[in-house]
Amino acid sequence: GAGVSQTPSNKVTEKGKYVELRCDPISGHTALYWYRQSLGQGPEFLIYFQGTGAADDSGLPNDRFFAVRPEGSVSTLKIQRTERGDSAVYLCASSPWGGSGNTIYFGEGSWLTVV
């Protein structure tokens, strides 16, 4: 596609429920990133994929968070047993190739509210 596409754009869920957020990167981009942005803060790194593998998942806050990219294109961020503190905008980004020297391009984000 022309840009990074994220779905859903908005999600309201009850505490304790399971949530999946989807990211469709720019066509041909091999690197994919997930970030989380809380109100009034800058985006915080969660995980980086190079192809199908998670090259760096050091930003995932705990084991309730998990992300996959099985075919090296679309990625899904999965959150189990959601908590109110998980409420944030989840941003996906992609870049042409892995490694240094890349411009990264962001989607419009998925706004998650846990009530």
Next chain:
Amino acid sequence: GIQVEQSPPDLILQEGANSTLRCNFSDSVNNLQWFHQNPWGQLINLFYIPSGTKQNGRLSATTVATERYSLLYISSSQTTDSGVYFCAVEWRGTYKYIFGTGTRLKVLA
């Protein structure tokens, strides 16, 4: 970890005014990008600028990597420039960008 600080945190300008936003970082970086986050939350790339100076219309940016800072210049500001400006640095080839604290800009008509 690396610290990325931006100043000023908040800025209010009258339309037509010029401004300079600063980004300081505490360690060596391979790359640096400036973003504008519009009121709808979309992060828009402004510059990819690991070093040197670039210009794009009313905006320009300079990065002095050896001194660990970057500047974003906005000239003849417009109300559509309002939003939050972030710098983000790629730390030591880690392939992930670390975002700064942001500068919230409001341009008044």
